[in-house]
Each structure stands twice: as C-alpha cells, then as structure tokens.
Amino acid sequence: MIIGELTEFLGKVPPFQLLDAPQLTAVAHSVSMEFYPKGTLILKQGGKPSDYLYIIKKGGVRVSRLTADEGEVTIDYRSESDLFGYLSLFGGDKARASVVAVEDTICYRIDRAAVRKLLDTHEGVRDFFLKSFLNIYIDKTFKEMHDKSMSTSAADRIMFTTTIGEIASKDVITAPDSISIRDAAGIMCQNKISALVLNDANGLPSGIVTDRDLRGKVVARGRDVNEPVRYVMSAPLIRSDARDLCFEAVLKMIRYNIHHLLVIKDGAMCGMLTNHDLMLLQGNSPLSIARDIEEQQSVEGLVGVSRQVNGIVGMLLKEGARAGSIARVITEINDRLVRKVLEIAERKYGQPPLRYCWIAFGSEGRKEQTFRTDQDNAIIYADPASPHEADTAARYFSGFASFVRDSLVQCGFPLCPADFMASNPKWCKPLKSWKKFFSQWISEPTADAVLNSVTFFDFRAVHGEHLLAEELRDTLCVQLKDRKVFLGYIANMAIKNRPPIGFLKTFVVEKSGEHKDMLNMKIKGLAPIVDLVRLFALEKQIRETSTLDRIRSLKGQHSLVDEFGDELAQAFEFIMLLRIQHQFDQVTKGNIPDNFINPDALTNLEKKTAKEAFHLISRVQDLVIERYKHMIW
C-alpha cells in the first residue's frame, strides 16, 4: 500500500520512470521520507555532502550558491517531483550548493548505496545523471510527445527511420556515354528501367538519361537519335549517401526537381533511388506536393496545391520527425511555391531589365518556417548603369513585386504588418543601396537600425541571381569585423527576453490578458535562442542563416557554442516541436495558430525538459551579459 503509493509516484519521475516495476519496487524499499518545515536548511554549501538523492514529494526548495562578488545567488527553485542532492552525493567531500525549504516540504530520500547500485545496473539512470539532461532526454521526450498526440504506425515513421541504402535498387544499369540515344533507349526498354546511368571514358558515372530527357529533349525537339546520348543526358549526377535517411533524398529531389538519385556507398556507386521508390514507401508525400507545384501554370493552380502543405506538417509529425527536419521540408516546399510564383510573374511581366535576386529573411530566411508566417521578402537587383536603366528597373520591379505579394497572399502567406516586403519600394533596391543600408545600420545602430539588422541579416537567396545575395553577404561579413558597439546592441537584444525559470510547481506565465496563465513559446523560448545564436554568428561572420546551421558552423570557432551548442540545438528543436504540435492541433481544429501553450497540458517530462531548456538559455544569456557587461543596459 505505502510502497505502491511510492512506486506510483516515482514511476512518473525521471529517471525512475525508466525502471520497470520490479526495479522500482527494489528502489522503493531503500527510500526514507523526511519532513522539512519551511525555512529548514537541508544542505549547506561547503558543509557535509549529501547522503541522499532527494525527490520532492510535496513543497519546494531554493537552491543557491554563495559567490565571491555577488553574494548569495539563487540558482534554481525545485518543486514537486524534482530532484536535488545528486551532485554532492557523488561529487566530492562537500555540498556544492545550499538547499533551503521555501515551504513545508516532504522529501523522499534514496541513500547513496541504492543510487550507486542503480547507476551500476541501469544504463538509462546512468545517462540521466552522468550526461547532460537535455542531450539524452530530448529523444525520450520527443518519443513521448509523438506517442501522446499521434497514433503512429510503423509505416508512418518509415521516412525518418529508413536509410536510402535500404530501399535503393541495387542493380544499376550503366552504359558508356558515347553510345547513341537510340541505343540508350534500347537498353532502357530491354531492362524495363526509367533511367540509365552513363559512364565517361574513364568508367566513372558522368550523367543520367531518363524517360523525361528522352521525351523533352529528343522526341519533342525531333532530335537525331543517332547523336551520342551524352548530348541529352542530365549532368551533373545528383548523389546521395546510402547511409542518409530517406527524407534527405526527398529534400534533394525537391531541390533539384529530379526523380532519380545515384546512391553512393563508401565512394562507390551502389544503387539508384527513384521517386517511385519513395512514393511506394509512403504514399501521399511532400514529394508529390512538390511535383504538383511544379505542374501548375497559374497562381490559381498554386492556391489549390498550397492548401495541402499544412497536411504535410501533420504527416511529418506523425512520422516522428524532429522540428528541424519538419522545418527543412516545409521550407523546401514553400521555396518551390515562391519560385513558381516568381516564374509566373516573370512570364507575365516579361524578362526583368536587370538581373535580380529574390531574398527571404526572418524565419523564412532562417528556414524555420512551419505554419505559414508573414511574408518577409525583398529584391536585390544588379546596379543600373544609367539613370534611365535605374528608372526602368524601379518601375518594372515595383509592378512585379506587387503581383508576387498578392499572389503569395492568395497562396496563404499573409502580408507582413511591418511592410518588410519587396513590394515596398524601400526593400526593392539595387545591390549598392543594400550595401549602404547594411553599413549604415552597423555604424549607426539606432533602434530602427538594430531591428532592421536582426530582421534582414538572416536573409537568404530564394530565386534569381544568387550571386547578388552572396555579394551582399560578403560585404556584410567585412562590415561586421570588430564592430563591438554594434554587437553590443545585438547582445542587448539577445538578453532582453529572459525565459521563465523562477517558477515553483508551474511556469511563470503571462500575467494578464487573453493569454493569462499561458506560456509564449516563441517570445520566451525560441526567440532568445535565435537571438543568441545570431549574435554568435555575427560575431564570427558566419554566412549561414538557420539557427541549427549557424550552431554547426560555429563549432570550433566560438567558445560558448563549443560548450553549449549541442544543448542549444536540442533545446531549440524541442521548443520548436512543442510549438509545431500546438499549432498543428489548432490548425486541425480550424483555429488560427498561435504561440501560447498551457503549461498544465504538458507532461512531467515535457515540463522538465522545457525547464532544462529555459535554464540553459538563461545560463547562456548570463554569459553573454558577462562578455558585454560594459554595453548592457
């Protein structure tokens, strides 16, 4: 009875929830229960080390440390089903921090020997204590989240669990690229294949010829079938590693608009993956939507297809995809949609008078879109040679951009309330104007300039002449060198939103208004990470714009990223997934998606992980404050 009550309680507390029933019962038998009236000093920093691992049954404690310069600093509040004492249990000869009961508190206590035994015999428990909470627990939390809201079948998860090597056809037919088109077609018929890999004179794969090539480049154009097939083959050959997951292949097929991927294993060709293989694997898919988009010739057609994109989010959630993967797939699809709209606009308005690049920024620039967010886009066009050319370009792009804006609205991308859109003449400029904007914002960081910087510096080329965007990026990177003052402003931005950490039993949430008692996951969780990582990227002039890519690139270059990068990435993915799930639920119910989550709706593990994530953000913010302390206000 008493043990049953105890095992039931422990069964919901990480890491004990990893134990099976007999293991839990064994642990329960070494548990004692102690009562600490409010104000009791349970552990004293520098005093006797803890003899127990404490699990709070009821009440709450404050964990604090005495520091030389700041005096007593509260590190954390812990509440029901939180642990404390494990660091000093094994971490040496004295307690690391002081723990005081802030209300009447009842703790379960497990003695050192029993905890030691658990660590020795249970890998999951060992991981929990010895490795970073976030790194290990994130996977379990993801699993729990998926299990909770989705009925996942084995087949559903297949895209994210199957490697390309597993489903690629192994027998790839090859032929020299010097044979005739007719002979190549003959080999394809004979072997009943839709694509033939062609080798160059050295026997290395140089290209591929597919049914589509034969139809489009040969038959439709009445080409002589005796010409060498290499004149009509598609090159270069797009490859995938056999060890990559299938969804990576989907990304590549969408990006390059192809249906065949050469599969490479250990440097050698080992097979061929077709879109057909992938469709067999999963039925309705991001790939089929991408194909639908490709086939549309009008904005009206695109509107229909774009409605299916939200469904993709649901499907990816069901498949157990991580938030970063979902965002990448959605970004590829949205990019494709935007490009198609731009192609339609180019046809409608005629060839642009100057080369141009359509750029996206904000979450779109960071490839972190999930559900449709506001349009954030601009045009960079090549510098005009004369005033006349400048006039012509300004007129052309003005009409062009307005058409694109309205078309995108039809496709479900709402207008940007701040008018950060290419249709705004201010954001449709030749390259030299953009360079001037950027250098001005950096050298005179007014409030507006800082806001513009954090918005536009996440820019990314979507369509057109990518070189223009690259050149702007080059200029930006040069401009950012040794700009301490500007970076100080960006640092202030990155520490402005403090995540909620001082909570007992529940989160500190919105205090009033429509979203009272709700937690804003975007402002309190995602934005601080994005802002911090952007700051680091600007400090080191990293070209990447997505938060996760920035973290990857900064590895080995930035000490804070070396120390906290992995955890920040995990925290980011976790909070993002919470948000995607929340928004997906809202969209499914026909509501407008928002960022407000009710903390009570989270499971213990989710709460704990969220809390860990918030702690991490707060810690990194503190380190940023330390680094920029003369410029923080």
Place this chain on the structure above:
Amino acid sequence: MVSTFFERFWQKGQIAGSLDPETVIDDVRFVVIDTELTGLDQRRDSLISIGAFRMNGSAIELGTYFNRMMNPERAMNPKSVLVHGVTPGEVELEPAQKPILAEFLSYCKDAVLVGHCIDVDLFYLNKELRSLHGTELGNPAVDTYSLYEWLAGRGIVRPQKASGGASTALFAIAADLGIAVASAHNALGDAYTTAQIFQRFLSLFRREGITTIGALLRIGDPAGGGTRALPAGQVSNF
C-alpha cells in the same frame, strides 16, 4: 532457542538504562507501532495484527516496515470485526502468534517505541510476550497522544475535538497537519499515519528547543505524560 536470545537482550529495563537521555533525537532509532486487537477485554482479548515503521530520527524508512497478521488463538469479539474489517476466517489462515512476536522483537531491537496511545498496544504485546516467550518489551516508549496534548496545551498545534476520544484524535490530528490518511484501521496504515504525525511533532519540538531523547520521553510518557486523564473506556485502540 528464541527465548535465550530474548533473555539476553530483552530483559525489561535493560534497554531503557542503556539509552543516554542526552542523546540527540536525530540520532535515535524509533519504531512506530500500531496493533489491531480482537477486542478490549484485557483478560480475554489478543492481537490480530502488528504494523510498524522504523525511523532514524525524524526520517521514516518506507521499505523496512513490519506488517503481520496472526491467529489470535482466541475467539474474536464480533464488535471489533466491524471496526477493523478483519474477519475470523481471515486470521485463522494466519500463522500463530509465537514466531511473529519473536520476529517483532528482533525488528524493534533497542529502538524507542512510538505509538498513539501506545500503552494499549504495549499491554497486549507484553501480555502475549510474557505467556509465549517469558519476556516483555523493555524499550522506552513515547505516546504521540501525550505529545499532542503537550503541544495543544501550549497552543502549538490546534486542539482537536474528537468525539471518539484519543483514537479518533489520531485522524483529526493528521487531517489538521495535512497528512493524507490512506487506509484507516489497518495496523500498517495507522502506524504510517502515526509516524508522519510523530515526524511533524519532532520538527515542532525542535523549534521549541526540545532536542534530546530524555526530554521527549518525559513529555511523551505513555503513563500520564502530557495532561491526559481519560476514562478507562475511552482508551481504545482500534
């Protein structure tokens, strides 16, 4: 063989004498007990079950509890069946008292015994121990009801107006302290409730500057500690 063991270690008074009254409460081992009886006839009635928890200072050990039902070797009083729900049929299947009492003696060792109106428990335990083993529990004992009266008399805990006397007071006190009572009238459950009340009381005594076992034993004396003066009929321990 069992009796020689007890003869060596459990002679009345021996243990009480070995405990230094200046010992700090935190260093004392307690055993919190509760028993269920066939009835309250001191001549005829006997033990049905014993439930107990060990405590180290104020920490309750949850895994080392003692929980035994036994054949009372006497007819059960039908009225008591109504109270604790143990039917004669159930106890007939239980082992005899003698080995269980031996087990209980070694469970208690030299601990200070704690119980709610513990004199009643001790009366029946010692009655059977004398007749079956020729010994008695010589351990010092603390009555949580005596502790309660002392605390209530000084306004440290709220006095409870329990209609059924001292035994129902147990649940009123628990409720007042916010202790959830899982299953009342079961020896182990009541011992658990008593242990939790005792735990809270210890924190209150600490605040009052009462930190030695000697002082605690004086206040919690089962024989008229506190300010108790109850009519005999009300000293029930169902």
